[in-house]
Amino acid sequence: PYVNTKDILEKANKEYYAVAAFNINNLEFLQAIVEGGIEKKSPLIIETSEGAMKYAGMGDPLRGASLFVKMVREFADSLDIPIALHLDHGKNFKYIISAIKAGYSSVMIDASDKPLEENIKTTKDIVRIAHAAGVSVEAELGKLAGIEDNVASSESVLVNPDEAKYFVEETQVDFLAPAIGTSHGAFKFKGEAKLDFDRLKKVKELTKMPLVLHGASSVVQEMVEIAENYGADFGGSKGVPSDILKETVRLGINKVNTDTDLRMAFVAGLREFLHNNPKEFDPRKYMDTAKAYVKKVVSDRLELLGSANKA
Numbered sequence: 001p002y003v004n005t006k007d008i009l010e011k012a013n014k015e016y017y018a019v020a021a022f023n024i025n026n027l028e029f030l031q032a033i034v035e036g037g038i039e040k041k042s043p044l045i046i047e048t049s050e051g052a053m054k055y056a057g058m059g060d061p062l063r064g065a066s067l068f069v070k071m072v073r074e075f076a077d078s079l080d081i082p083i084a085l086h087l088d089h090g091k092n093f094k095y096i097i098s099a100i101k102a103g104y105s106s107v108m109i110d111a112s113d114k115p116l117e118e119n120i121k122t123t124k125d126i127v128r129i130a131h132a133a134g135v136s137v138e139a140e141l142g143k144l145a146g147i148e149d150n151v152a153s154s155e156s157v158l159v160n161p162d163e164a165k166y167f168v169e170e171t172q173v174d175f176l177a178p179a180i181g182t183s184h185g186a187f188k189f190k191g192e193a194k195l196d197f198d199r200l201k202k203v204k205e206l207t208k209m210p211l212v213l214h215g216a217s218s219v220v221q222e223m224v225e226i227a228e229n230y231g232a233d234f235g236g237s238k239g240v241p242s243d244i245l246k247e248t249v250r251l252g253i254n255k256v257n258t259d260t261d262l263r264m265a266f267v268a269g270l271r272e273f274l275h276n277n278p279k280e281f282d283p284r285k286y287m288d289t290a291k292a293y294v295k296k297v298v299s300d301r302l303e304l305l306g307s308a309n310k311a
């Protein structure tokens with residue numbers, strides 16, 4: 001069934017597991033993610049960025065949002081696993097309202113690059129509108145290094161746990177993304193991978209609410225190697241190691257945003273297939289391996305986060 005993200009995350013919060021939130025831009029990634037969810041009998045959060053809404057809507061975000069709602073609902077309404085659709089990194093009021101209008105389960109208002117009081121005010125505005133429409137809300141405190149907020153911020157700004165308590169009380173958001181040292185994309189750490197577990201622990205103790213980890217892709221080396229075998233150059237790529245990811249779940253992360261790992265898996269499969277099948281041009285065939293690799297990465301992640309058999 002098509003559900004509210006909050007229902008999925010409240011259950012995960014109670015039982016201390018996490019649910020992956022997988023980004024999509026097209027049909028093929030959605031198909032592969034849904035296949036993984038069916039195989040693992042796991043709840044799924046599908047999420048789209050504002051860029052994805054523009055991409056699918058060919059420049060018209062409301063059309064993009066409506067397209068994604070229809071595609072996801074078509075799958076969700078016909079399956080036993082709970083599926084939610086979330087707007088990731090909502091920053092533009094028009095896009096957030098479009099997602100609510102189109103029927104998204106939840107929206108993120110990302111005003112984390114603003115001073116605290118402005119983040120609070122903007123988030124309160126969105127919470128008021130979203131809650132009136134039965135839509136749940138995610139917000140963020142702190143900043144991720146790398147490409148974040150459409151500006152490449154050099155270093156990350158980590159969450160202040162006391163601010164987090166004040167923030168959630170003031171805004172009444174449904175789930176919170178505390179920055180603890182991750183970053184978006186395939187090049188997350190210069191040296192050794194390290195997250196601020198202490199801050200995460202404190203934010204959980206002070207807020208007791210479902211928490212979100214952004215920049216959580218692991219950069220699966222098996223996929224990097226396959227892609228590089230067939231011409232990719234992902235030198236220097238590094239993600240969040242599985243043991244560190246598991247520790248964040250133990251400390252109270254309940255939603256794990258995952259985009260890069262699916263992108264790497266898809267492109268590895270596409271490169272491999274096209275190299276080995278020079279005569280093939282049927283789109284129902286040449287994305288087969290790509291989709292199979294995405295499904296594999298999805299299934300492994302659902303298992304690792306503990307949401308398998310929680311549908």
Ligand SMILES: O=C(COP(=O)(O)O)N(O)CCCCOP(=O)(O)O
Pocket residue numbers: 023049050051052088089183184185186213214215216217218257258259260261
């Ligand atoms: O936190 C994450 C996932 O981070 P990851 O890169 O570790 O997978 N996300 O929020 C996914 C970010 C999606 C990227 O957006 P564009 O469509 O604008 O490119």
Ligand SMILES: [Ca+2]
Pocket residue numbers: 110111112113140142143144148149
């Ligand atoms: Ca942000």
Ligand code: NA
Pocket residue numbers: 047086087088089108138257
């Ligand atoms: Na999000």
Ligand SMILES: [Zn+2]
Pocket residue numbers: 089184214215257
């Ligand atoms: Zn993110």
